[in-house]
Amino acid sequence: MFPTRVEIIPTAGIVDTVAAQLPVGSTVTVTCLPHHGIERTMAAALELAERGYAAVPHLAARAVSGKAQLRSILADCASAGITEVFTIGGDTQQPAGPYACALAMMRDIAESSGGTITMGVAGYPEGHPAIPAGVLLADLAAKAELAAGITTQMCFSADTINPYADALRREGIELPVWAGVAGAVPRTKLLALASKIGVGTSLRFLSKKASLARNMLGGERYQPEDLIDGLSPTAIAGLHLYSFNSLATLPLPALR
Template sequence: MSNELPTVALVRLLEGARYEVMPTASVVDAVGEHVPPSVTVTVTAAPGKGLEATLSTATTLARAGWPVVPHLAARMLTGRGELQEVVARLAEAGVTAAFVPGGDADPPAGDYDCALDLLRDLATMEHPFTQVGITGYPESHPTIDDDVTVQAMWDKRAYATHIVSNMTFDAEHLGTWCERVRRRRVELPLLVGVPGPVERTKLLGMATKIGVGESLRFLRKQKSVFARIAAPGFSSDRFVSRVAALSANPALGIAGLHVFTFNQVGVVETWRQGMLARAREERVHPTGRGGHQDG
């Protein structure tokens, strides 16, 4: 990737943005109503719902024509035997990508204590995945030290094709983190996790839909999310524009956007299309003020 103008980078990122959803009862219909089949949909895994909810949602969407990335949370799988069954099921549905986090199950369901354990097993078996994502943490993990998460990226890099960052809000901090990762000679392309323009009340509503125990875990892990998305100074438009400016520097290796929708896919898709239209117009008819303007 060569150096790009920020507006060109913004168009590229928005066109290729993918959406993260939670496997609730209504999400398949919501995706079908609002999300074009050109958009990749990633499906989370949560201990309170079980891996079946993830697999069912992912295979249903895949058979309906969406590019799908199920989250195969290592600590939710019992071991190699179950992993082989899951891989076969996803292959039959035409799924060709997976995201492998460690997961929140405590204690683990079986043999896998971390993502690396699963990735090593996956590498020794036949599977359909041409793309395998691993986690990155520009915003600190709530329970794991930063040095440990960076070391984990190094350990997992040989088994993956890209890194997906957790949700981040500070473009300057993101740039510093990217530089740190590259200094460690982790060269995998990076998809930056960004929050869609979802209202705080809708985030709270989403938390209640995923179950009492899971909601408490969600709120504990994401307590800063509510405050920062709802803060007067935060704008998804402005933040994504700053990510695009960073991505214009090829040394940072920012290859895409991973948008956290909290299942408000209609709101997020309307936002993406609007921002994309403005960015395309700016690319064709520059204002002379240095790039994309906030909407």
């Protein structure tokens, strides 16, 4: 049984939905999508923290205008009792400020917070469509000095996630790895959102696996239980459930 986190999209009314579906104290991460901006992410995270959830806002480096805004975000986190953020580069074409990548922002977070904020980073078991594998690994190794954990991109095979975690350890990256897994999401919703939230690579991978494709595309909902059962407790620290705000049907083995 794995500890589990739930990722939400900061749409209107989602905090009320979280309160109705998830126990107080659960860890809830809040995405930062290009068309939403970091302000919406922080507003949802602060409200979740106020209601007693362990909120983890996603900070997209390219969405942050500079050190002043970053310090303001960190001050808001401190006031709300938020002690963890998830750092990513972001998908906007033009950075809003000096941060073109997550690493530069992470260094400023570490300096400004004095180590009171822990940081998660992204991992890519299936690779990244725009970044070579060697560059991804070197970038992750550099971030590992500042990070507290790795959350993988959404995957549909334990045989992809387990070897990835093992390979990182062989490279000397000892951070805990959280397996990125889709929740029991309606098939049509997952397919419709794929291109918007960066799941295209995983879905292309899925299409090559006939049995998985039947599971995904043949029913009304994708069911992640078989994948979860295949995860290695020695390789994986926990589950990161991509909910797409479909919270009522999530598999929640142990929320933390």
